[in-house]
Amino acid sequence: MAQNVFAPWDDPTETPLIQFKGVTKRFGDFVAIDNLTQDIYAREFFALLGPSGCGKTTMMRMLAGFEAPSEGQILIAGTDMAHVPPNLRAVNMMFQSYALFPHLSVWDNIAFGLKRERHTKDAVSARVEEMLKLTRLEKFAKRKPHQISGGQRQRVALARSLAKAPKLLLLDEPLGALDKKLRQDTQFELMDIQEKTGTTFVIVTHDQEEAMTVASRVAVMDEGRIMQVSTPAQIYEAPNSVYVADFIGDVNIIEGTASPSVNGYEVRWAEGHAPLVAKASQVLREGQRISLAIRPEKVSISAEKPENSVNAIEGKIIDIAYLGNLSTYHVEVAGGIMVKAQTANTRRLSRRELTWEDKVWLNWTDTAAVVLEQ
Amino acid sequence: MKRMSWFNTVSITLGFVFLYLPMVILVVYSFNASKLVTVWAGFSTKWYVELMGNEAFLDAAWVTVKVAVLSSTLATVLGTMAAYVLVRAGRFHGRTLFSGMIYAPLVMPEVITGLSLLLLFIGIGLDRGIFTIILAHTTFAMCYVSVVVSSRLVSFDRALEEAALDLGCTQFQAFRLVTLPIIAPAVISGWLLAFTLSLDDLVIASFTAGPSATTLPIKIFSAVRLGVSPEINALSTIMIGIVTVGVISASLISKRASLRQQAEEQAAVRT
Ligand SMILES: Nc1ncnc2c1ncn2[C@@H]1O[C@H](COP(=O)(O)OP(=O)(O)OP(=O)(O)O)[C@@H](O)[C@H]1O
Ligand SMILES: [Mg+2]
Numbered sequence: 219m220a221q222n223v224f225a226p227w228d229d230p231t232e233t234p235l236i237q238f239k240g241v242t243k244r245f246g247d248f249v250a251i252d253n254l255t256q257d258i259y260a261r262e263f264f265a266l267l268g269p270s271g272c273g274k275t276t277m278m279r280m281l282a283g284f285e286a287p288s289e290g291q292i293l294i295a296g297t298d299m300a301h302v303p304p305n306l307r308a309v310n311m312m313f314q315s316y317a318l319f320p321h322l323s324v325w326d327n328i329a330f331g332l333k334r335e336r337h338t339k340d341a342v343s344a345r346v347e348e349m350l351k352l353t354r355l356e357k358f359a360k361r362k363p364h365q366i367s368g369g370q371r372q373r374v375a376l377a378r379s380l381a382k383a384p385k386l387l388l389l390d391e392p393l394g395a396l397d398k399k400l401r402q403d404t405q406f407e408l409m410d411i412q413e414k415t416g417t418t419f420v421i422v423t424h425d426q427e428e429a430m431t432v433a434s435r436v437a438v439m440d441e442g443r444i445m446q447v448s449t450p451a452q453i454y455e456a457p458n459s460v461y462v463a464d465f466i467g468d469v470n471i472i473e474g475t476a477s478p479s480v481n482g483y484e485v486r487w488a489e490g491h492a493p494l495v496a497k498a499s500q501v502l503r504e505g506q507r508i509s510l511a512i513r514p515e516k517v518s519i520s521a522e523k524p525e526n527s528v529n530a531i532e533g534k535i536i537d538i539a540y541l542g543n544l545s546t547y548h549v550e551v552a553g554g555i556m557v558k559a560q561t562a563n564t565r566r567l568s569r570r571e572l573t574w575e576d577k578v579w580l581n582w583t584d585t586a587a588v589v590l591e592q
Numbered sequence: 593m594k595r596m597s598w599f600n601t602v603s604i605t606l607g608f609v610f611l612y613l614p615m616v617i618l619v620v621y622s623f624n625a626s627k628l629v630t631v632w633a634g635f636s637t638k639w640y641v642e643l644m645g646n647e648a649f650l651d652a653a654w655v656t657v658k659v660a661v662l663s664s665t666l667a668t669v670l671g672t673m674a675a676y677v678l679v680r681a682g683r684f685h686g687r688t689l690f691s692g693m694i695y696a697p698l699v700m701p702e703v704i705t706g707l708s709l710l711l712l713f714i715g716i717g718l719d720r721g722i723f724t725i726i727l728a729h730t731t732f733a734m735c736y737v738s739v740v741v742s743s744r745l746v747s748f749d750r751a752l753e754e755a756a757l758d759l760g761c762t763q764f765q766a767f768r769l770v771t772l773p774i775i776a777p778a779v780i781s782g783w784l785l786a787f788t789l790s791l792d793d794l795v796i797a798s799f800t801a802g803p804s805a806t807t808l809p810i811k812i813f814s815a816v817r818l819g820v821s822p823e824i825n826a827l828s829t830i831m832i833g834i835v836t837v838g839v840i841s842a843s844l845i846s847k848r849a850s851l852r853q854q855a856e857e858q859a860a861v862r863t
Contacts, residue, residue: 317751320856331759364859
């Protein structure tokens, strides 16, 4: 994807496929979606990420036509969708609960949508076979949904929503029940399908690695609002809030007060300790409270105090998590703050093992930390 | 399993004797060779044979079956529709009133239902006959169907209908292709219930029947007033047979099939 940059959201001449315009959705007094304005472009792979109950499914259901916005407008391809019923939208949804038809076989479940259109019998069965092959369900075609495993049901649900090759496909946690291998294969299949058919995907996922792998843009949601929308790399490297930084990947947060200095800002974070140095993209006031967000893999750990490092702080190892290819050290520094440092296990045995209770030094560069205003 | 205590054994025996002794006697005497109802003179099926030659009874039986089939079918259609509206339409204006009015005939004394229907038919100048019995039976059987069907619809996963809409079905197609096949056991047992209710109804039928059409229960009732004959015993035995088959299959169908289907439905969603 890196070679030809796909970024319609940066192109002012591009018209979005989906437009949320000031959409609010209330259930009684409860605000599930809070004044949401967001564009999604054709051929995008738009990932929704957020904690349980933040409104991801509700957004999907409004796009599919099962819920009407309490306020605001939803446009698909420029048309206001307010009075378009679900069956007349060129949108298919894979339900979070799968919603497979229990009285129909796997084959008939997948064929269901195709049979509603004017296709010949042969065309339907060719398409179903294709879908069965794609989701590796050929052996289960004749079974009923209750006769297959949870992961297989998920694949049936996916196949059923893909079968009609819709303009817009809504996938509500499509791959959660699959094992890692099959999930990765399916992710690549999805990306492949998208390449071939030009379908626009909106996908809900709890797995941020998945969002990072497949998405053109990621939206991080909280309590009915979108906190940030960016490319996966941007959202990881330049989160705009502590919430987003914390939600996407592991992060160390160190709070302090900023004061401008020759190169960037000095951040006083603990009494009697040298200030930390950080570059900021924004302009900060003298004495402004800020948070530094530093990814664990950008923190180096060493037994001796590193020479000429701008940010070096001392601490004690509290815990070590060995993850095979990586190890994460949990280090307690001044003021009881826990900082995680991650190193790659390139050597089978380090020359000098760091172990529990060891005094160590942590350091990072002045560009490693992201400065977040509070 | 634990052995039953003598107390339980006695109460069960008493209960069943109480319930079924009269019917057993009736069935036994229908095979009596004697014309006298109280004297046993050996086994015979001659009353059944004689019954087959009795035009009046056969006519009444034919009317009864026609009424039962047509009214239970109508009641099933209307009752299912009412149940669907009640369960699905959410909170619409007058919902409580609507549901109350559907279920009221359940507890209404039959005499009152019968009388009010009679008044209505006279009022609109409808000649009493098979048609009015069908209408009357539809009216009172419909609420039973609606109770049976709506209890099934309550546990029906709405997402299935949404999925059908999402895949291009109209509302009606979604109902026909997804909802109906899944709730079919409840609909069928509702039909059987309506069928048996219609079959053995005497009160409402006697209000709404006319000289042109009499149902079997009315016929039996009036015949018995002239004295019990073994022929009537035979006829009643046949009716007991039909009703028993109907009730048992209704309960079997609803129990087995809807339990299985519900299990399947639950199994088909994400765990
Ligand atoms: N029909 C409804 N009536 C009342 N509240 C609802 C309804 N549907 C959703 N909600 C509420 O709206 C909020 C958002 O729900 P939604 O299903 O969109 O969450 P979600 O982000 O998909 O969560 P999850 O990750 O658990 O699936 C929740 O707090 C939920 O309780
Ligand atoms: Mg959800």
